[in-house]
Amino acid sequence: MGEVETWLRRLMWARGASAAGDGLWFTIWALYFTRVGGLPPVAVGVAMAAAGAVGLVAAVPLGALADRFDARHVLAATTTARGLAMACYPFAEGTWAFVLVTVVFVAPANGGNAARTALLTGLVADDGERVAVLARQRVAQHVGYAAGAGVGALVLGLDDPAAYSAAITANAASFAVLTVIALRAPTPRRPVGRFASPLRDRPYLAVAGTTAVLSLCWAMLSTGVPLWTSRSLPLSLSGVLVVISSLGVALLQVPATRLAATTSRAARTAAVSGAALAAACVLLALSGDVGRHAGVAVVVVAGLLHLAGELGYVAASWRLSLSLMREESRGAYQGVTEAATATAQMVGPAFFTAGLTAFDAGGWLLAAAVFLAAGSAVPALTRRAERSREPTPA
Known part of the structure; x- marks a missing residue:
């Protein structure tokens, strides 16, 4: 197995690890915000909507940064920002602090996905092989998400603030795994030619x-x-x-x-x-x-x-x-x-x-x-x- 194939496999497992964190978080977030954070459901909905809107606007610029600079660094930066935001949730007191943390956590997600695809396509040249690589990534994502959701169900069963805090820590750690692997991956081929919007x-x-x-x-x-x-x-x-x-x-x-x-x-x-x-x-x-x-x-x-x-x-x-x-x-x-x-x-x-x-x-x-x-x-x-x-x- 060549170096690129080895790192593609590592990136796949890293994607699975971050997806496990996602599955864990999205199983518990609604109850965490309302039961532990004491936030009204309306505030949660508004924060998520605002974060999603910012994410839509940010996706193309973040993808363009992956073209201008090293896609590994853009993926690592967006992943690190999301991990740090996740770690800040227990300390976000008040509605505005919660909205800010949520925007930082949610908004870079689409751009991070674009940067990850740019990294993978920079390591593999053939379109057919690129699709196969993305397919393996999605399989790892689904397996990880299902495992995380299973753990999230246990957290909901405990319904204890300490369990929610441990879940948040685990999710933040899953982002760190992806960041480290992305930074250590081989340098992708840089795009050749003039940028086209x-x-x-x-x-x-x-x-x-x-x-x-x-x-x-x-x-x-x-x-x-x-x-x-x-x-x-x-x-x-x-x-x-x-x-x-x-x-x-x-x-x-x-x-x-x-x-x-x-x-x-x-x-x-x-x-x-x-x-x-x-x-x-x-x-x-x-x-x-x-x-x-x-x-x-x-x-x-x-x-x-x-x-x-x-x-x-x-x-x-x-x-x-x-x-x-x-x-x-x-x-x-x-x-x-x-x-x-x-x-x-x-x-x-x-x-x-x-x-x-x-x-x-x-x-x-x-x-x-x-x-x-x-x-x-x-x-x-x-x-x-x-x-x-x-x-x-x-």
Whole structure:
């Protein structure tokens, strides 16, 4: 195994460690803020919204810094800032202190993801291998997140301030692991050529924005399905679908990258993924009218279709974002992709909550139409973006 392969593996495990911290934190944060911190839920919501908005704005500039400077250092800086902010939570007294710490913790996340992708793509030149590397990173992320969530469940069971403090310390330590590994990794290849702003690359923006719509599949699973199944189906059913999704990603995300072996195949895969997610939505719309036992079976089938759509969407998104980006500005381009996905994630819970509340089963049909339209548009938009690419100078 060569030096680069060794460090790619270490970066994968470091990603798993930081994801374990994320899983631990996002399992306990709501109760920690309200029960231990004594903060009103409205303040928590406002802080998270403000931090998310800052993160959207910061993603492209932080990605551009990874192009201008060493991507390792930008990744280490954003990770360190988040780790220090996490360590400050027990000392953040008052609403404004809490808002400040939350902004510092949440806002660099998207830019840090862009810097990490810039680092990985700077270590690997071939787009196909880059997608495979990102797939292995995602598997490590899911395994780590599940392990962290399991520990978080134990913390919630204890419901003790000391347990919450220990969890915060563990999460801060997980960021330190990623920082150390990032700083010790080999120096990535520096982008060659003049910086090109992705914000002026309309064909790329169109592909990134449209593909990001398919990331609503995560809000569909975390928000839409629990709201829907709680009406007449077992409450545990949404948890079963989360388990199916997590296991499926861990087992199948790497093989699924073959569906995006080329740019054109990735575009077609995005279209098929949109159709699969739309079909899952249609089944969910029907599940409320077929009886309890049949409804459970229909929801499980919808969960399998959701998994297929998620796997295809993620693989296609990676390939399209890498194949269509300007190599000399890869960090900034990945920042655009991160910002587009984060925007969809911010809108997602409200989209499913409002749709299912206002239109009942019709909310699922609306979601199906959105998934189908977004996926169907990707191939044509990709061909347009490919035509706009200029040949790399010899």
